[in-house]
Amino acid sequence: MTATDHAERYDEVPYPPLVHSLSHPRTVGAMATLFGLAPTLPDRARVLDLGCASGSNIISLAAELPGARFHGVDISASAIARGRAFAAELGLDNVTLAVADLYDDLDLGEFDYVLCHGVFSWVTPALQERLLTLAARHLAPNGVAYFSYNTFPGWHLVNLVRQLFLRRTDPTLPPLERVQQAREVLAAHVTTALDGSLLKALLLHEQQVIASVSDEYIYHEHFVAEHHPVYFEEFAARAYAAGLTYVSDARPDFVLPETLPPKIAAALAPVSGTLAVQQQLDHHLNTRFRWSLLCRNGLTPRLTIEPQALAALHVSLPRDRDLAVYADRAEITNGDGRRITVNDRVVADILAHLRERAPASVPIVDLVELSVPGGRELAGSLVGLFFSGVTVLTTAPIVAAPQLPERPRVPPINRLQAARGEAATSRVFLSQRLDALGSRLIPLLDGTRDIAGLAATLGEPADVVEGHLRVYLDAALILP
Ligand SMILES: C[S@@+](CC[C@H](N)C(=O)[O-])C[C@H]1O[C@@H](n2cnc3c(N)ncnc32)[C@H](O)[C@@H]1O
Structure with missing residues (x-):
């Protein structure tokens, strides 16, 4: 498949204009800060988006961060035209979008963040190398790159469904009708799969996943000819060869073994080395997608998190977290609904305070005195809750209403x-x-x-x- 074919597919079925929460510079920056890097603050960041489609992600960022600058490139001329029209309608002067083939020898300047979401797995291995090289070339010395991609071993199972779709649907149908047929084929196979079989469990699970995403998304996920998931270790090695060192994943609840369910934590305890731990973690969790953060080779991400790293961060609690505070403890759910017990009364009070303000953030230094021993312990607990997927840490505040104002307002x-x-x-x-x-x-x-x-x-x-x-x-x- 040539780059032009690729552009035509995206012209025919536009990629839905969405944002990707983990790619926000305040979120990427918080994780990088915890691992000892010194990323640029969002309000003056320079951000490059490789394969930005219509630029929906960076246009939303540009609207929120007028002091930051954004540049997006994509091969699809129609997507770029849509994005430019949208940015112009919003009167934004801090975002530029350009039609370019990422195979070309691009030199776009220096950036504090390079984002590449939903591109890496759906292009040729040669373009994958190019994306990593481009990110390394454009990253500022303290910059952070964000790559999301499909991974093995999880995709070995999902491939069964992808193959079902590719082989059991009519390739002559218009794309979105073919997706509709794919949904029907999956439903039929769920019905005929033997009760209690491995196949039934897998198909039921995928049916649930597919029910929650748009037809356009399914088309690009399952019907694009180039599709190359990778094992994490392979990704990290190829990134390193291109000049980039793995820092962490942006999604916090899959990063530290000690915050995973106890039996997985125990299995990972003897494993040493970040890359080996992450790869084995994927085998335990059957990971199918990653959001990996990379820095330039030569920087050394810290292996342990220092409480002092929290000094510049903000903490918040998403509104869907279920919090129950008892006399001796609190119980709170994480993003997956897993219930976590907090035995420290002060931490429980902090959670209650955050719940009242949710989803708005509070500077950590307003809650914890980091320079005293008790404060450092408290900071450790907050870090633990972040890596358990309970709280959110950011390098810039989240500004949102905790209660309904009399005259509600959105940007x-x-x-x-x-x-x-x-x-x-x-x-x-x-x-x-x-x-x-x-x-x-x-x-x-x-x-x-x-x-x-x-x-x-x-x-x-x-x-x-x-x-x-x-x-x-x-x-x-x-x-x-
Ligand atoms: C699945 S979309 C992801 C879009 C966006 N990053 C997002 O996540 O919302 C993949 C994008 O990569 C772009 N792309 C693929 N090959 C490309 C190439 N050779 N040069 C530039 N863009 C390319 C496509 O046009 C498409 O817009």
Whole structure:
């Protein structure tokens, strides 16, 4: 498949305009800081996005961070044209988008963050090398690169479904009709698979995954001819050969063995070396996707986390965390719903404090005195909760309403996204899908109307409007 074929596929079925929460510089930067690096703060960062499609990720970042600069490149001229039109409509002057083939010998300057999301696994091995070389070439001395990619061993199983789709659907159908046929083929195979069989369990699991993603996403995930998942160790070795050293993954709950379920932690305890630990972790968890962070060769990410590294960070609690505080302990869920017990009363109080402000962040130094011994222990507990997937650490604050304001307000980008029928980027950098009423409601949230006013303008009952607003409050769309 040539680069031009590739562009045509993306022109035919545009990639959905979404954001990727783990790629936010405040999130990438927090992880890099914990591992001893000194990344640039988001508000003055220079960010390069390789294979940016219509630039939805960096346009949302540019709208939030007017002091930072963003540049995206993609081979799809139509995607770049859509992105430029969107950025122009928002009046952004800190984001540029260019049509370019990443195979070419590009020299785009120096960047504090290089992002490459959802590209690496879907291009030829030769272009994979090129992406790593380009990232190394463009990274500032303290820069951090973010690569997401499909991994083995997880993809050995998912490949069974991909092959089912490729072989049992009609290649002459228009792309999205073929995806519809793929959904039907999967449903039929779930029905016929023998009860209790390995196949049934796998197909049921994949059916659940596929139910939660768009047709366009399925098309690019399963029907693109080039598809090359890699083992983590292979990725890290190829990155190193290109000039990049593995730092950590951006998703915190798969990083430290000691925060994984105890039997996996015990199995990993004798393993030494970051790369070996990470690879074995993938075998235990059957990992299918990674969000890996890399720095320039020559920098040495720390192996242990110093409490002092937290001094410049902010901590927050996503609103979906379920917290119960008892006299002697607290229990809190992580992002996967796993219940974690906190035995320290002070940590429990901090969680309760964060819950009240959620999803907004609080500077860690406002909660913990890091220079005293007790403070360092407390910092250790907060780091543990971060790597257990409970709290979120960032290098810049998360600004969002903890309660519904009288006259709710969202930023202009959300009003425009809603008016275009697209998902809205939340303050915690997630894409929030909007239903028909949401697409009419969000454009009205400029802070001039209360619930009665919104209901009257929309011609909808006030309780229905309030219900929607509460969903968007929980989704961190509303400004304080
Ligand atoms: C799955 S999309 C990911 C888009 C975006 N990074 C995101 O995650 O939302 C992959 C993108 O890589 C781009 N791409 C593939 N091969 C390319 C090449 N040789 N040069 C530039 N862009 C390329 C495609 O056009 C497409 O927009």
